Amino acid sequence: MCAIFGIFGHKDAASLAYLGLYALQHRGEESAGIVVRNGRKARVHKGMGLVSDVFAQETLKGLHGELAIGHTRYSTTGSSSSKNIQPFLFDHKKSQIAIAHNGNIINALGLRNALEGKGSIFQTTMDTEVIAHLIAGSEDGDFRANIIGSLSQVQGAYSLVMMFNDVLVGARDPYGFRPLCLGKLNDAYILAGETCALDLIGARYVRDIEPGEVVFIHKNGLEAVKPFPRAGHRMCIFEYIYFARPDSNIFGRNVYLTRKELGRHLARESPLDCDLVMPVPDSGNSAAIGFAQESDIPLEYGLIRNHYVGRTFIQPTQSIRDFRVKVKLNPIRDVLRGKRIVVIEDSIVRGTTSRIRVKTLRAVGVKQVHMRVSCPPLRFPCYFGIDFPTQKELIAARHSVRRISDFLGVDSLEYLSRDEMLNSMPLPKDEFCTACFDGNYVMCPNKKICKGILE
Amino acid sequence: MCAIFGIFGHKDAASLAYLGLYALQHRGEESAGIVVRNGRKARVHKGMGLVSDVFAQETLKGLHGELAIGHTRYSTTGSSSSKNIQPFLFDHKKSQIAIAHNGNIINALGLRNALEGKGSIFQTTMDTEVIAHLIAGSEDGDFRANIIGSLSQVQGAYSLVMMFNDVLVGARDPYGFRPLCLGKLNDAYILAGETCALDLIGARYVRDIEPGEVVFIHKNGLEAVKPFPRAGHRMCIFEYIYFARPDSNIFGRNVYLTRKELGRHLARESPLDCDLVMPVPDSGNSAAIGFAQESDIPLEYGLIRNHYVGRTFIQPTQSIRDFRVKVKLNPIRDVLRGKRIVVIEDSIVRGTTSRIRVKTLRAVGVKQVHMRVSCPPLRFPCYFGIDFPTQKELIAARHSVRRISDFLGVDSLEYLSRDEMLNSMPLPKDEFCTACFDGNYVMCPNKKICKGILE
């Protein structure tokens, strides 16, 4: 999962890209970078770490130009290394090209082998570099045709923001796995992974870039084409469940309201008698509100979040364990003691964190812990850009709900069913990819081929 | 406002102090330090910045010893400078003494002048250093008597944690302005500013250190004395309203539940007809729950917090203003558009942030913005440890509620009354200091003397 952002036609392009990435930081904490074009020259600044660590005031001041693209990375393919930081910028035959990519290209290895066979040298282990080489290897001709031709060789999930000299390019794969939206700030055009990036810079949401659409933005305006064969949409349902920010609209609809619906359906599907509803903050907040409103059980904040918990917390001693979990959320004894509570989780991946949390709730004297999860069990890996652990580590891939319930130590555990999940969605059911729940992959049914791409 | 923490009798003393300070980080973000004693040698590590920035894994590993005290600072007196970082450690006549202080000593300047007259050299501009010099200047004799004798010359607010060679000392001024509690972790004793620090390290809350109490903790156990003339308590009510963490118990009671009561009384005192209740997260969350439950207006999260906002956010351009406010909280258009909403604030200091926030709410199409504040107007400076801006900058010190309402641009504004605030408290009314609301200072009625202490 990654953040992407592009802007054309604003004198503070790099600064607005910085703000856009800041708003999209949740989509990737590993590295950040911005390429900005000034006159005929492109400059890049990138580094490992959060946007706020990578960019200092001085750095931003030095990044002049009206066209910028930015990226934050949450590694999917390619090892975690400084050479893999995006955007990927290169000079080629007097052109300057930069690419920022969100998604995962499933035929990257095969394409790379073919390109190396013709003498290309790869600098990174990222699937994204393959796109760069395809473009570089195109016959001379119209760059639009070269880009479209290159993308037509690529299979998988991609939302892309590119700079080709003084043109800003946006593209979304025909299945539309990942979101990408278009905004305007006065005369400037913006491309962003989620609408919260538009909100922060005060830009107006115009529309989504559609699945299979490629846009070229330049001084004469925006050209949009849909050059690829049409495909049924497969938008990632997990963006609604967990990944996107609640204040964003993705695929055209608000995330918070969708999550509240998940909570309402969950309350209807698995009702129970309890003293209070409690979210696991902050990811469970929206569904918990929906659950509380539907069930009429009072909502309480029984777990308090420590706002200072970031990447730098040190587990200071092995003799006293579990600090990393405990330091994030502290239960309030006086609220919870002797109560029957429903804990709302957005999803369960490995189950280890939830298990420790249940223990801390028991320790303050909770009488009954019931857990309700606002999506079905996660059973299959994602080949389209979400960095789940391997299938072996997904607790629901190997264990029944009963066994998971025992492992977590709860009094009851219920997941939202696949049907009710889809009923909670603001879009038609068949437009979503739900492969992580049901294994129904639109591409690459042979999982052996899909796995372990590039390294 | 500062965090203080002390521990005696645990082999991981420095690491537990680190965790304790981590839990208390909200009480001071400017600097952090830990003194640890190993055998006959004390070591200190301190620096400007957050606990997690100041202490690296390697640093903690090097801090051996079973007695440690720690501090984080949120400057009250003394300029913001690296020489003022606490704990204040010094060698004196073969003794090693370290002090960590939360509060404010109002006769510090007079004491300092007298001590300099006798030849003492001051290294810092902190009021805390005065205590050190008083102890150093004591006649030879029992150190307990010296400490008590020194504290009896000091006027103002103090919760103290000290190391005197191999003894851990805790003290709270006779008025009990600031909280200080005692915990145990197996055989180890702990002193902490709030109970959330005990929770994180898995320690058991034993009791509060009482106003006017001094405790000496050493290898034979704990000695407690109350050597000072008795005074009526003046516990800081603002700790309940804003400063303490909701998961802490202070002055013996839970903060979250107290804030919910403030919200309930607010709903009763200033009822209104609206579509939804919305907290300003996270400080307004607890009161908003109380308000929603009492008023039966549905609670919604209309403002979403960006979790990455820390100290390092850069306002990248002057041409586009107000980012620092906007980046923290983003309103959700689809939730708020066309609605009549009640916004719950814990308190209003300058009003400037609230004003920008109201603007962003109007911008997404809110129909009516009503603001309810869970305490009375802040009108007077604090001389007892809270770092309010100068009285001139407190909006309520100079303007009527009507004028504030206009300034904020809300449809209505109501504060909780002083009486109802006190009615919401879990302790008798006359045990609180409410001077910031009513100017009723227990010490130092002549504000000219009080002001501008030390620099």
Next chain:
Amino acid sequence: MCAIFGIFGHKDAASLAYLGLYALQHRGEESAGIVVRNGRKARVHKGMGLVSDVFAQETLKGLHGELAIGHTRYSTTGSSSSKNIQPFLFDHKKSQIAIAHNGNIINALGLRNALEGKGSIFQTTMDTEVIAHLIAGSEDGDFRANIIGSLSQVQGAYSLVMMFNDVLVGARDPYGFRPLCLGKLNDAYILAGETCALDLIGARYVRDIEPGEVVFIHKNGLEAVKPFPRAGHRMCIFEYIYFARPDSNIFGRNVYLTRKELGRHLARESPLDCDLVMPVPDSGNSAAIGFAQESDIPLEYGLIRNHYVGRTFIQPTQSIRDFRVKVKLNPIRDVLRGKRIVVIEDSIVRGTTSRIRVKTLRAVGVKQVHMRVSCPPLRFPCYFGIDFPTQKELIAARHSVRRISDFLGVDSLEYLSRDEMLNSMPLPKDEFCTACFDGNYVMCPNKKICKGILE
């Protein structure tokens, strides 16, 4: 000018490469890097700055393996940028290849255009990358043939150290512009730019890599081939005059003794009556000894070097100029006052530094300043790896010796003649490139083509 170093067959390969680069630091202060191969995996560490700044103890500890190559850079082509730091490492068709280059490839731009035309993407602006792409673009086959075939397309000066999987490769262009020697340390083979690198690690000098020779060093020993058409040698005479360390042997002979000979010939060619001979330390030391011995004028240290002068000296104020020169060398008034002195310079480039120095000598009361230079006037740019300023900035390219003498403010100025310079050399006269003195370039007579290579 750059430092190169390679080692095969020693368990401390990276540490010895570090030491080798340390000894060769004078050949390039801008950046440093080491690639080390461990099993089937190569690791690189590189950075801007001195070897001692780029490599920390921890870094070296982490660089395991028995084959390493290293480089320090003193930019000749390619802008001064972190992307241009060598060695250049890349993965290609399951092979790992790394290159460290000293010299300058004069047909780099043409080769690059051709390679880009076939779809190659360049990551740097260095001529060295061209070699990498030539190798990558070779047909499958024996890597030895591919390397030789690639080098045969390259024109210019190169001494190269390469890693091709588990083989260490060394190469020197047919003209032999730059030095490269072979050493052994027990069973390990070493390639180094100068012998002082062998001395530091205690290795034995075996022989020079000959002009036009390519060596492949692997677990079965060393294979040497001379695959290129034979050419007359053109070894850089300026290495003897200035660049190499006096304790090194290059082109098979000692540098210090050669410089003493230059000084002796200078004394014979331009004798004079004076009170003392004084070198400009340390570059003039060797020639000054020769001059003093030949002329029987006593040697004195009249200029004292400040050992702390490095890259980080700050010129603190514009109102007081010339500190950067003065801080390096301070004249001793009591030694120089009232004396007639001969100052020995190794060479004069721009003349600005010498001029300031003469001023400081006058200021302490020197009676007569005579300058003797141990080489002829520098009049032409170097296209073979020495980073002289542009021809316009070479003082002797635009002014007569008479005018230079006036500019410097000396009582007399004499350069060593071209003939006597060659007579001082330990090798036949026709084996040297003296183009910087006489413009006699073996390649690229059309200077317009030569200039401004790549950027």
Next chain:
Amino acid sequence: MCAIFGIFGHKDAASLAYLGLYALQHRGEESAGIVVRNGRKARVHKGMGLVSDVFAQETLKGLHGELAIGHTRYSTTGSSSSKNIQPFLFDHKKSQIAIAHNGNIINALGLRNALEGKGSIFQTTMDTEVIAHLIAGSEDGDFRANIIGSLSQVQGAYSLVMMFNDVLVGARDPYGFRPLCLGKLNDAYILAGETCALDLIGARYVRDIEPGEVVFIHKNGLEAVKPFPRAGHRMCIFEYIYFARPDSNIFGRNVYLTRKELGRHLARESPLDCDLVMPVPDSGNSAAIGFAQESDIPLEYGLIRNHYVGRTFIQPTQSIRDFRVKVKLNPIRDVLRGKRIVVIEDSIVRGTTSRIRVKTLRAVGVKQVHMRVSCPPLRFPCYFGIDFPTQKELIAARHSVRRISDFLGVDSLEYLSRDEMLNSMPLPKDEFCTACFDGNYVMCPNKKICKGILE
């Protein structure tokens, strides 16, 4: 041994202090600091490391004011810790006082105990802080009288530069152990440890501050007093032998010329038949010139210094030893092989470095190594500011010259005699302290009291 510098009356005071310290860097590499006074406010910047590391361009720009004092430290008393960095700056009764000290106060411990008994808190472990407390403890009155009264209680070696509000103060103990000179740059006054600091900033040498003299420099000019009882001078002879820079004049005479005299006397006292004279650069250079001129044996540079060797060199592996010595100086085989050589050392402390060096000379085939040392054997510790190792570690304190010769592995070893050392000096014999050679201490004959001062 430390560097001290003071300047009054120049608008670039801090920048000139920076340059002065840069010139005096050899007197202390551990830490550096500058205090500058601007209007009524003094600012300090200090840190561990070299002057060039501690001060960045930005830092200097921020240090405005016309009065500055600076210090670099080479720890003598007080542990190596950031709290001990000088100048020591403190506020006291509305005065701002700063002290920079070179020397060693032998009654510091007793004074400190007495001051602590009266309630003073010490912040450092430096003897210098004692002077600060003595001044602070003075009765109110004229600050000149207070400073003189405080210094009259102090025993030992001190050259001091102080700031007392807007007055620059200089002082030198009655024995005159350490140098201190006065210069002028236009209207500005300068105090510096050695004259090379005056040279760098272009200041004129006026005179030495005399033993027992105190000077007060202020807007009305310079007042000089000699308030202490007269004592016979005891100027440190080791400053001439090793410590001062050759381009400095100390105690009124040039160091280089004095060292040449030491070399001449050495050649006369211990003549021998050899092929060449070789200094250990750079500390042996001056004496070697004198030796060569007197003996008529040719001087050669057989050991070449690596200019990049600083504090940061890493000994990368334990399996290959002695790099720290070898990396500094590399012998030239072609110069030394088969030769009988005289090596000139300024002094021998532990002997371990010399021993390794002799080994490296043998390894390149030197036929005979004779060592001549330009001072007598070092047998006694220094209590007056030079940081020799403990007496046990001084090789000559425990071994005969014969045994040392064997240990070093030389063919012959001769030291200059005490008489000839004194005959080489430019000042009367009885004005020097020679205690490190003969144990003849002017103060503190009971070494037990002297030793281990403060810690």
